[in-house]
Amino acid sequence: MMQFKLFLQHLWKRNYTWDQSISEEDEKTWKCLIKEWSTNVKELPRCVIHPSEQMQFHVFTDTSSLAYSAAIYVRNYGIQGVKTSLIFAKSRIAPIKGITIPRLELLAIIVGVRAAHFVINQLNLEKVPVTLWSDSKCALHWIHNCSRLLPKFIQNRVEEIRKAKFLFRYIPSKYNPVDIATKGLSSAKLGNYETWWNGPSCKWSRLLRTTAWALKFINSITKGKLSWLHSLSDLQIMPNLPKTRIERTRTFENIGLDYLGPLSIKNETGIVKRWVALFTCFTTRAIHLKLPISKTYVNFEDYVIIRPIDFILPNASLVSQIPYDNDEEEYHLHRLSTKEKFVRYWSNTLKTLDTFWEIWKREYLTSLRERIQREHNSPKGAEVRRPYENEIVLVNEPEIPRGMWKLARIKEIKRGRNGEARNAIIEMPHGKLLSRPINVLYPLEINDNLDNQPPISEESIQEVG
Numbered sequence: 001m002m003q004f005k006l007f008l009q010h011l012w013k014r015n016y017t018w019d020q021s022i023s024e025e026d027e028k029t030w031k032c033l034i035k036e037w038s039t040n041v042k043e044l045p046r047c048v049i050h051p052s053e054q055m056q057f058h059v060f061t062d063t064s065s066l067a068y069s070a071a072i073y074v075r076n077y078g079i080q081g082v083k084t085s086l087i088f089a090k091s092r093i094a095p096i097k098g099i100t101i102p103r104l105e106l107l108a109i110i111v112g113v114r115a116a117h118f119v120i121n122q123l124n125l126e127k128v129p130v131t132l133w134s135d136s137k138c139a140l141h142w143i144h145n146c147s148r149l150l151p152k153f154i155q156n157r158v159e160e161i162r163k164a165k166f167l168f169r170y171i172p173s174k175y176n177p178v179d180i181a182t183k184g185l186s187s188a189k190l191g192n193y194e195t196w197w198n199g200p201s202c203k204w205s206r207l208l209r210t211t212a213w214a215l216k217f218i219n220s221i222t223k224g225k226l227s228w229l230h231s232l233s234d235l236q237i238m239p240n241l242p243k244t245r246i247e248r249t250r251t252f253e254n255i256g257l258d259y260l261g262p263l264s265i266k267n268e269t270g271i272v273k274r275w276v277a278l279f280t281c282f283t284t285r286a287i288h289l290k291l292p293i294s295k296t297y298v299n300f301e302d303y304v305i306i307r308p309i310d311f312i313l314p315n316a317s318l319v320s321q322i323p324y325d326n327d328e329e330e331y332h333l334h335r336l337s338t339k340e341k342f343v344r345y346w347s348n349t350l351k352t353l354d355t356f357w358e359i360w361k362r363e364y365l366t367s368l369r370e371r372i373q374r375e376h377n378s379p380k381g382a383e384v385r386r387p388y389e390n391e392i393v394l395v396n397e398p399e400i401p402r403g404m405w406k407l408a409r410i411k412e413i414k415r416g417r418n419g420e421a422r423n424a425i426i427e428m429p430h431g432k433l434l435s436r437p438i439n440v441l442y443p444l445e446i447n448d449n450l451d452n453q454p455p456i457s458e459e460s461i462q463e464v465g
Contacts, residue, residue, distance in 0.1 A: 059116050059131070089181065387413060
C-alpha cells in the first residue's frame, strides 16, 4: 500500500481540483499500480501464535525521506525450533511539510509502540516481553536521555514512548527488515522478500554466536585467574605512631624536611631557578616555607622567619581575636605596654595553648588510632603470598608501558617492628641495588602458582557434590 499512499500524496502536490482530470503520465502510473496489485497474491498461515510455547514480540521501525514504518514479529520457542512470523505492520508517508530524518525516526518508534499495544491487547498477551529495534542512534539517545532540555516536539513523544515498558535496542540498517517498507517496494518484489515475512534470520544467529563467545570468554578468564598480575603485598597495616608525634613539645621541635622545586622565577637578570624548603611540625602539623639559595646545610644558619605579610608590610603586627566559650572578659591581642597587660597576655596564651592540646589529644590522636581496616574490601583484590629472597619480579614504573617494566632480583627483605615486610632491596639487571616498597613489585607467576595452591580436601569435594 505504500506506493498507493505515495501516489495519492503526489496528486495532492499537483493541486488537482475535485472535477479535474489527471494528466496522462499520472494516469499511466495509476494503471501500472492497479495491474501489479491484482496479479500479486501472497498466502500466509493464520496460526502463528502458540500459547504453549515461549514467545517474544519484536518491533522493528525504520524511516526514509518518503515514509516511516513499523512491523511486529512474534518469535516462538518450541520443540521444533525457533520460528519467527510477521503478525502486524503499519506505514505512514512523511508529511508534505519538511521534517528531519531523526524526528521521522522518532515518529516511527511512536507508531511501533502504539501498534505493539494494539497487538498485545487484542491477543491478551500482556506478559509477553517486547523489544523494539531501531537503526537511529539519535532517536534512541533521546529515549534514554533523562534530561528535560529537549525540544517540545521531541519531549512530548519521548514521554509517550517511555510509558511503554519495552526494551529499546539498536540494529544496523542492513539487518532491519522494515527498511524496504519505507522505499516503496513493488508488491511483486515484496511478496518474494522472505526477510519481510520471517524477520532477519541472520541477526538471530549472530546474536547466538555473540552470546556463546561471551560465555566462553567468561569461562576462560575464570580458568586463567592464576595468571593475573598481582602485587606482592596485601593492604599494609598502619604501624604505631612514633614517639615524636604524640608527645607535647614546642612547635617545630621535631620536624620533617622536604624540598620543593626548582621553580622558574624571572628577575632583572633573567630567569633563575629557586627551591623551597618545606618544614612540617610532627606535633602540630604546622608548615613553614623557607627560600634557600642552594640545597646545602649552610643556608639553614639564617633564623629570620619570613611571613607572607612581610612581602607587603615588613615587621607587621597581626592582631587576631580568640573566641572563648566561657563568660570571661573579651580578650584581644595587642602591643604590650605595662606589666599587667603582659601578665594577662601570657596567662591567656597559656590557657589557649592548654585548650588546643586538649582538643588535639581528644580529636586528632583518636582519629589516628582508628585503624580498623586491615584487609582489602574486595577479597579478590588482596594477595596473601609473601615475597622471598632471590625471587625474580617486575618493577612497577608508571611512566612506561607494563610490557617494558624491568626485571629485578630480590636480595633482601626489610621488615618493620611488627614483622611485616615493607621494603625490599632489589638488584637491577645492570647490578645496581635499589630499595623499593613491596607493593610496586610484581611476581612473574610462571612456576609456583599451582604449587602454592592449597590442596583440595575430600570434604570440600563432597560438599560441592
